[in-house]
Amino acid sequence: MPEQKIAVEVDGRRLTLSNLDKVLYPAEGFTKREVLDYYRRVAPAILPHLAGRASTFLRYPDGVDGQQFYEKDVSRHAPDWVRTARLVNSGSRGGSEVNHHPVIADLPTLIWAANLAALELHVPQWTVGSRGARHNPDRLVFDLDPGPPATVVECCRVADRLREVLAEDGLTAYPKTSGSKGLQVYCAVRTRQPERTSEYARAVAESLASESPGEVVARMTKAVRPGKVFIDWSQNNPAKTTVAPYSLRGREHPTVSTPVTWAEVRNCTSVADLTFTAAEVPDRVDRLGDLFGGLTGQRMTLPRSR
Template sequence: MSGIKREIVEIQGKVLTLTNLDKLFWPEAGITKAHLIKYYLNMAPYILPYIYNRPLVMKRYPDGIKGDYFYQKECPSYAPRWVETYPVKHTGKIINYIICNDLPTLIWLANQGCLEIHAWLSRVEDIDYPDLAVFDLDPGEGVAFDEVLKVALLVRNMLEEFGITGFPKTSGSSGMHIFIPLAAKHTFAEVTEAMKRLAEIIVRAYPGGVTLERSIARRKGKVYLDYLQNGRGKTMAFTYSPRPLAGAPVSAPLTWTEVEGNLVRPDSFNIMNIIDRVEKIGDLFAKLPASKNRIDLFIKNNRLQILGANTINSELI
C-alpha cells in the first residue's frame, strides 16, 4: 500500500476507505500510515486475543508522531455501524467505548491514526472486576535500562515466593510492564490495594533502587513501581502495541531468560521486526489468558507484607 493515498478495501465482508496512506507516521524511519495498517493486518491474530472484549481508549496521531495527538474514549458518531461499543458508567456520564474483537475494527482504528492500543484491565462481561493486574516499571531520571531489568527480576522473585506468575514485556518506551493474570473476582480497588502491598515489599527490599513516589522530581535515580495503573478506567499500551517513538518500537513480550541475561533494550522490537520474532519463537504471552493467579491474601492479610519482605532473595540487590 506504500505510495497510495487512498484505497477502498473489503475485509471480512466490511468495506473500509483507507485514507492518507502515504502520510509519514515515523518520519525518521520513513514509516507511513500504510506501514502501520500493514502491521496491524499481520499482527491481528496475536493482538486481538489480548484486547478481546476490553474497552479501548484511542490515542490518535492523525499527523504521525511529530504532530499533535489526543486521547478519545467515546466512539465517534461517524464510526461504521458495525464497530461494536460498550457503555460504561462514570461519575456523571456514560462513555461508549469501542470494543475491538475483529480485524475490520482493528484496521478502522489504524486508519483513524490510532497508533497505540490502550485497553482496560477488565472485560465487558465483568467490567468492574479486572482479569489483569500490572506493575509498570518506570525509570526515573538517570536510570539505565539495565536497572529496570534488575528490578523486574526482583519483582519476579517476590511474586514467585507467593506462587504468582508474572509475564514481562517491554513498554515500548523506557520501562517495562509485568502483567499478572487474575480470576475476575476482585474489584479494581481491591486489586490496587493488593498491588500496593506487593510493591511495598519490593521497596523495603530495595529502597535504594525502587520508589513509590508519585512526584517525578523525587524519583531521580530510582525505578518508579507504579501500582496505581490498576485503577478503574486506567489504560496503557497493550501487548504488541506500537509506540510513538523513533524507530516505531512496540510493547513486546519477553522471556524471563532474556531479562536475566540483559538481552533486550527498550527499542529491540519494532513494527518491522516483531512479526519475524513471533513467527520464530511464538507468542510468549500465549499462556497468559489461561493463567489465574490468586491475590486474596494480599487483600485480607497485612501480615503477608512482613513475610514477603523476609523471603526475597537479596543477592539480586
C-alpha cells in the same frame, strides 16, 4: 492535495482507507500503509489481548511529530458493525460522562482503528460483558518506570526480583517492554473486589521499595525518582489503562510494546537489547509465538493479604 481513499474488503467488511502514503514516523519515513500492514501481520497475537476490553485510542493524525489526542468515544464515526461498550467514566472535575469505547475483537475493527492513525491502543485490566457490564479485574500490572539516569536495564533487575515475589504468592508473571523507556509485568488473576488488585500491587511495590531503597521507589513524587525504578502500582485502578501488548508507540521510531522472555530480561545489559520495532515484531511472533498467551488462560486467586 485532496485526500486519497481506496475501498477494501477485510474479512467481509467494507473499509475505506485514506492517505496510505502519509508519513506517520518522519524519522524513518514510516507510512500509514506500513502501520496498517504491521497491525494486519500482528493481528493473531494482539487481538486476544484487545477482545472484550474497552479500548482507548491515542491518535496521531499528523504523525508522531504532530498533535495527538486520546479518544474514548467513537459513537460519532464508528461503522455500525464496530462493537462499542457504553461506559460511564468519572470526569476530572468530579462529574461523569458516557463514552462508547471501541471493543476490538476482529481484524476489520483493528484495521479501522489503524486507519484512524490510532497508533497506540490502550486497554484496562478488566473486560466488559455482552451488555456492557464491567467485570472484576482479570489482570494485575506493575509498570516499571526508570528515573534517569536509570534505564530499562535497571527495570530488568527490579522485574526479576518482582517475579520472585509474585511466584512466592502463587502468581505467574509475564514481562513486556512499554515500547518507550520501561518495562511492565503482568499476571492473570481472579478477584471478587475491584480494588484488590491495586491494594495488592501497592503492598508489593512498597515492600520492594523498603527492601531496596537505593534502587526502587513506590511513590509517584518525581523528586525521589532520579536513578531509581518507580513501581507504578496505581495502573491497577479500574479507571486507568495501559498500552496493549504488540501496540505501536507514538515515539520517534515505530517501537512496539513487546512481550519478552525472562531470559531476555535477565540478560539485558543495554537499552538496545529490549528495543523492538514494527519491522521486527511480526517475525519475532512467528518465531516465538505469543509470549503473553498465558495471560488468556488460567487465572490465579490474589492472596488475601501481603
